[in-house]
Amino acid sequence: MRVSERVAIETVVVGQGGGRDLHADLYRPPAPNGAAVLLIHGGSYLHxxxxxxxxYGIALGRAGYTCLACEYRLAGEAEWPAQIDDVHTSLAYLHDQAPSLGVDPAKIAVSGNSAGGQLALLAAGLGEWPTAAAIGFYAAVDFLGADARAKGAPQGMTFLLGDDVSEPRLASMSPLTYASxxxxxxxxxTGNRDELIHWGESLRMYQALMDAGVSAEIHIFDGAPHAFDLLPxxxxxxxxxxxxxxxxHVADPRPVVIPAEPAEPARRPATSPA
Structure with missing residues (x-):
């Protein structure tokens, strides 16, 4: 176990995938707030x-969040849907270990970057394990849309999907499909200078969620390229x-209360001078 400014970090085995152990880094905060975040890395499924x-694990740990940065099998090791299956394995671990980690199972969020963002949003949409919130940094959300085709998909997905790049399969791995x-x-x-995943994907996901009545928030960084959060x-x-x-939305999801307009003070009736 390593300690980084009081955030304890240890490597754990969360389960198995493809007959081997799946590892994750567990970040344990010095003062847990009862909430947890599953962190999913990017890398185009190749690296x-x-x-x-x-x-992120250290920053969130300092804020009281228990974090689990998970591993998933890359495209060179296994085809889809092994990757989302491995994410579900890590979510299952968090739910199973919640009591010993001081985590409320109703306060487990999922967050990812790039390919990890797609996996995070997909896990939330599939709902195999309940998630309190979903976060996608510069995530691909629609493998059938114009932006995906402009970047070479679905042809570019053959390394992950093998020979089956049919529209139903592409739709099933697109988070936009599950907006409800x-x-x-x-x-x-996202950033509006992303050369890999157009910022319009995040905007479409945001609009679809808003249309569905979901609480959603979007931040578009001006001039930011792909993976811009790696810059300090x-x-x-x-x-x-x-x-x-x-x-x-997770640690302390209190409803927003809009105060009513203050009532005008009652006026005293006019009195005649004695």
Missing amino acids: GDRGQLRG PQFPPTLLV DFGRQCSGILTLFLDR
Whole structure:
């Protein structure tokens, strides 16, 4: 176990995928607030690992959140849907271990970046395990839309899907397909200079969720490229946005009360001079 400024970090085995152990980094806060976040890394399903999200794990841990940065099998090891299956395995671990971690199972959120953002939003939409909130940083949400086709999809998805790149299969892995009133509160963060995943994808997801009556929030960073939160200044801003969102919707989801207009004071009736 390692300690980073009082946030304890340990590697755990959350289950198995494809006959091998699936690992995750568990970030335990010094003062747990009863909420947890599953963190899912990006990398186009070809590379990347859970260590990419160490900054978020430490920042959220300092704010009281228990975090689990998970592993999932990459495209070179297994085809879809192994990746979302592995995410479900990590969610199951968080729910099973919630009592020992001091976590309320009703306060488990899921967050991801790029491909991890797609997985986070998809896990929330599928609802196999309940999630209190979903967060997608520069996430692909629609593999059938114009933006996806412009980037080479669905042809570019063959490394992940094998020979079956049919429209029904692409739709099933698109978070936009699952936008409905049952979707949890959602935060979307993107940049308008993203060269890999057009910011319009996040905007379409936001609009679909709003149309469904879901509490949704979007932040579009001007001039920001893909994976911009890896830059220190952007990273601090994104950590702050994420923490505030989780505070409002997961840790302490109090309803917003709009005070009524104050009543005008009663006027005394005019009296005649004696």
